[in-house]
Amino acid sequence: MTSTAPLAVALESARQGFIAANPQSERQYRQATEVMPGGNTRSVLFYEPFPLAIARGEGCRLWDVDGHEYADFIAEFSAGIYGHSNPSIRAAIDKALDDGINLSGHNLLEARLAQALCERFPSIESVRFTNSGTEANLMMLAAAKAFTGRQKVIVFIGGYHGGVLTFARGPSSVNVPHEFLYAEYNDLDSVRRLFDEHRGEVAAVLVEPMQGASGCIVAEASFLAGLRELTSAHDTLLLFDEVMTSRLAPAAYQSVLGIAPDMTSVGKYIGGGMSFGAFGGRKDIMSLFDPRIRNALQHAGTFNNNVLTMAAGYAGLTSVYTPQAAVELNARGERLRATLNTRFEEASLDIRFNGIGSLMNLQITARTIRSVRDIDASRNDIKDLFFFHLIEHGVYIARRGYVVLSLPVGSAELERFDGAVASFIDRYRNLLPRETL
Template sequence: MTTSILPETQVHARSDAATVGEALAAAAAAFAARNPQSAQHYERATEVMPGGNTRSVLFYEPFPLAMAKGEGCRLWDADGHEYLDFIAEFSAGIYGHSHPQIRAAIDAALDDGLNLSGHNLLESRLAKAVCERFASLETVRFTNSGTEANLMMLATAKAFTRRSKVIVFVGGYHGGVLTFGRGANVVNVPHPFLYAEYNDLDSVRRLLDENANEVAAILVEPMQGASGCIVGEPAFLQGLRELSSAHGALLMFDEVMTSRLAPGGLQAELGITPDLTSLGKYIGGGMSFGAFGGRAEIMALFDPRRSGALQHAGTFNNNVMTMAAGWTGLTQIFTPEAARALTARGDALREALNSRFAASNVAMRFIGIGSLMNVQITGRPVRSVRDIDAGMNEFKDLLFFHLIEQGIYIARRGYVVLSLPVGDAEMARLEAALASFIERYAHLLPRDDNSDR
């Protein structure tokens, strides 16, 4: 495989298009011409998978890249192109693709057998590390994904409160069957959900008043990740804590993504203690993993020593690979000090990228916290998904194809994630690629109408 980012034989998109639509069409055509092996792989996949896909977020037109190899913070596709990985498995891959300590932990676990058909020596060790890291988790249970953790957390809240309704937020994402965008999702599980507006405490208050003694829980992300890294305002999140307590509902924080942003998750940084928390992604060492936990009296519903205990099955809830990799990652690699350093690096990168936009009077900004950020096509504050104009997504697409051409891999929706192997040189490469994007498409990019205010 070649290590060249931009071989001389590569096809480049034109930069003299008259409209963003023309520029995007040219960029997509150049992308297709540079990646014939990925195109062939996709065509074969369509014969046996609907749309050639088994994970919706990975699809994009004209076809998705087929990745063949990963090492550190680098990826290689089927055509041999090398990329800096700035998506990091949508935040799950915090350790990169080949961390030696993670690999050693998995190898050691496998030496003693893959599936042990019972309790093993590793699960309580990881549970202890998780509870020590996240103070609101007095006890915890493991699952195989963040989606599963959120499903179990919802069931727990309904059983504990003996109420049925759940307040969620427009733009929220808690897994493939718990997606609350701007419209209904027919795949969602059929809980009776009440939709509130993110960063709008009055909308929550109205729902609680209108559904007195019926709301089991409020489910919220401290930062809405999938909707574009929309940051929850501290007063809003603290208000949720107060309202839920006043109305006898549980406050549930989905920190599947945001738990990486501070040693004890965003909840610790904010000084807010939820009743239940869901975790996932990196805490399993990059393996399939989820967890939910919180107040001991709530989690005691699952104590099998109790009559009528809630059931929670899952063959791989305590699989030895995840238990070993998770403990090693959380205690030996992604220490509290490492968490703080990664967040600081992400904040610095976001400021550097936004300085490039501001200097060129371009109405684009990266929003988010620390190592999680998303570009938005606006110069105005983004407080909810309703502040995002989906009609401007062509500019995100254009940025995606430009960065791919420059050997940098992000999510097409403009989502950027840092992993631990990403260093100063890699961040400088991203900043330089963004600068070249601004220069290349300066005549097409939206101007910042707030720049002189």
Template structure:
């Protein structure tokens, strides 16, 4: 953390922690059926959990159903969904267009054991939307997409090292929140600070002939919607081109930020791009693609072709829902409108924080934003202070109480299902949080 950031105003950690503990007690009393569901889950899963991000103390809510922009938990509480399955539920829950596409796919046969008529239309649409994608292949998740993009880079370049960034998340076995995780695949990663081009220049100076790829999110989403600075991302493009390495843009989430992803907003053409989340229409989905010469190594007609297997890579549900959503619902115009709406909302929330002189802020781009403690500039996870966790715990529990379903880490997602009244409800809930806890939020 820089000296300026150390000196920046921060909320009171001890008071926030006490308030969050009291809020957790109230949460537990209000959700007895979720608590019972958690206790039952403990008997069959470690910690009652099969997906780490969904756990939070004292116990996570169990969601019974969703419809449109709404969720209901097993205790009967209703929420406006501002998390949207961590950006996957772009169209809300069970949108009629998506439902119709899935039903038609089911009627025509669920497992076809061959190429199907749905693959090429979706691939063609993605190729048209994302200009750097000359050719692509489907996977089952963003994690798989990033694994395959890295493998493609290693094989294509004949090199072994991969630069990733602290705070980055590229999947369950490619996570760099505080460095190289113990669960990561055993590639030779060099973990560098985000938004620090000088450090990357030094790494290339020392290892240029060994670096196969740089993998980067144009905005670190799981890290807290930390925006990649244009000069930094442009510098990565220049360095990789100069040294014969490949630049991988992980747009699993940020592809939603315009009709052509953040790369289109920046005018940067990566060598490979990875996709996932909403593009599958709510189904399990991933894809990776880019330069024709890199992707041609997967052409099974060629001797020594790089293999890429996966029973469900082209499953009909993901292909059908993905094409229906991308062609009929999340058009480039819809993407622009949604992200403009998000820009306005985040500006209003930050305006509220400044007006009330509280040490909190919302970072992000367009339809994605994240709460943070303090008023310091945030260029990387190293700029986050000690008040982050208690502030986010308290904020999450307050928002749940007010009927707004957000992430425990302060992550907020807008979707096509949200109307202006929903955004006003969210804004009012944030204002009520400031009203309730204002004495704790000053430095």
């Protein structure tokens, strides 16, 4: 075990160094607290003693209000795959601006983005747009309940499907009041028990192929295949939340698994940096929303087909994040994660990065993590120390240790990240947890 007192001293020293180096960010934060609760309007961005105020970005570089430059390894929590102001995305937005922003009707852009999505992700036969992944999952659940005529939904501890569908440790007071049944991630028996206890009552199983917000916890292929078998046997819909994971392969991560869910939600990067979400799947399910049909499900949203998102999304998906680009980006992520984990292993440290491809998360254990219950939150002080160290060395990640690669990240940035991790190990080796035989 680490020595608590020396670690606490090191963390406080890092914290004080952060405060001293960022007076303008602190001033900006204090001003924000006067008009927003905690100076915040997006919970995930807050960290103590105060969050950095980012002034501008270019490519995969960020500058804060104090003038510090960072290599961006968070990429808008996976939405910023194109970097900052990608020329193709910007040109598409400029063209959309020239033709008018709010067109008050069907426009020329929405159907072509829909076609691109359906061609890219084969299980999505028909699609509808929303303004966020949260909205996409809400509408996907509504469709599942309407289609099956059932009310209960199986979700997983540690899952995150949006701001009102969060299950880090179970129910949340902000969640929408669906009839949720809670299963254990990577535990097929826990799902079987719920089906047995609620026979004929389950509308859908909602699952992430990798639980991103809980720390890039990867689902076992046999677990997801088992969910496909169980849902089919019980006439229940299998819903894949690929808002984060669709970037992990040219045709979403489900293509790697060889599993076709009944419905899929996507979002984040597909909007080209604009607000975006989408849900789709089998045509017989999606036809519930066909306004030509009597008593069709209603799905409103003033900005569902806004021209900026439609233009940016189409340009990004078809000309920038091509299938080949997806393969190359995720291969870079695999190499980086392997390099970093080798460093920890050679130093005999009980630390590893979890994840797939271009998404990864630092975990303070070398053991396989199968669920959020395998993560020891009492060791988050080490993640804090890691975060402050990387900030000091010009690398910007999420406080929880979440790391995301964007397309502009190249060899110079990867070497910078690797060097920062190497110096973290050298600097704090005696304070970090050691592997036990």
